[in-house]
Amino acid sequence: MPMRKPSCTLSISTYNWPRALAMCLQSVLQQTLLPDEIVIADDGSGEETRQLILHYVKLSPVPILHVWHEDNGFRLAEIRNKAFLAATSDYIIQIDGDHLLARNFIEDHLRFRRPNTFISGTRCLLHQDFTNEILENDLLPALPLPGGRMDKKHNSIRNNLLARLLFVLPSGRKSALYVIGGNMAFWKKDLIDVNGYNEAYKGWGKEDNDLAVRLRNAGVKLRFIKFAAIVYHLEHAGVRMDLLAQNENLLAETSRLGLVRAELGMDRH
Secondary structure (H helix, E strand, O other): OOOOOOOEEEEEEEOOOHHHHHHHHHHHHOOOOOOOEEEEEEOOOOHHHHHHHHHHHHHOOOOEEEEEOOOOOOOHHHHHHHHHHHOOOOEEEEEEOOEEEOOOHHHHHHHOOOOOEEEEOOOEEEOHHHHHHHHHHOOOOOOOOOOOOEEOHHHHOOOHHHHHHHHOOOOOOOHHHHOOOOEEEEEHHHHHHHOOOOOOOOOOOOHHHHHHHHHHHOOOEEEEOOOOOOEEEOOOOOOOOOOHHHHHHHHHHHHHHOOOOOOOOHHHO
């Protein structure tokens, strides 16, 4: 009997930026290969975002699930855990709602899916004037974008051969410190084993690194995708970093103690 093909969920985190989320969802629906479902991890957005998601539920050929909790400060780790639990697929690709996906993004991630492995990709940073132009016109530009009007332009290059060559390289001891939460992919069973994100992280910063450290402590390999799975980040105002020092201390403790399971994690829900 042939083995069942693993299913895939795209998890999109968002908070009160419906214009960006609309562009993100447009780029998702233009993928060469769609996920089996989309789960929107909403950290407490208002009615405008809810109405936008309802609009895309009607447009999408795949199911869209809106996972929401009340706005009570920056609780990205918690809402992502709730989205993980809501996901019905074996494999979860994670992005942010202020990202535009190149048309081969999902296809690329699934090409590099491997057992006992989680993946982190890269991103390009669109300039503020270009971001404003996209959002004011409410029109998704043709993707992939040329290298202008963005920083980290090298991350906009898609090259299958280079991607394959770099993917096989083992990641170093400190590589978990360089993952990007807005472009990651995991097996759901591995997330369950480490209890997902550590919800002790409040405010911006380091929750993705903590998850990556614990996955590696559990024996799950980390691999990086470069020259594939391209995303473009819409520029926005800076985030509050007043709790960053506290989060850095939590990350240092995870590394020092070799922790695997989050005490405050998915099993809370």
